[in-house]
Amino acid sequence: SLKFRLNSSSPKLKIQKAISHLSEMQLKITTSTKSSVTNLNSQLTTLGKTLDSLSPLKTLDRGYAVARDSKTKKIISNSEKVSINSQIDIKLAKGEIAAKVIKRKG
Known part of the structure; x- marks a missing residue:
């Protein structure tokens, strides 16, 4: 043991x-x-x-766009907040468009 x-x-x-x-x-x-x-x-x-x-870029790739007031650069989310004849910039997936508001809908 x-x-x-x-x-x-x-x-x-x-x-x-x-x-x-x-x-x-x-x-x-x-x-x-x-x-x-x-x-x-x-x-x-x-x-x-x-x-x-x-991703915002992927959203743009799906065909959406981002519209901004040309002066303030604020995003436009309501057509009532945009004046007729105002200038806006529209961001697309490829490039940007400068536009003039001629009519509002909605």
Whole structure:
């Protein structure tokens, strides 16, 4: 019994157990890190696509335009706020148009 206790508490056996435990922990850390990086990459891709879809330039690419008052450069969102004969700038996906208001609708 004394021999068993001495052998089970030997420095060599303790070091072997510690090395084995360390190897297991390194494997767990590596696996966990890879999983976290994969998950974060997926989230980043999703957020990138969402951000891209909300981009004003992408909105213009879909055929929308942004109209601004030529003097104040404020965005026009209400036809009632624009005077007849006023100058406006219309931003398109490719280029810009300078226009004169001749009629309002809505």
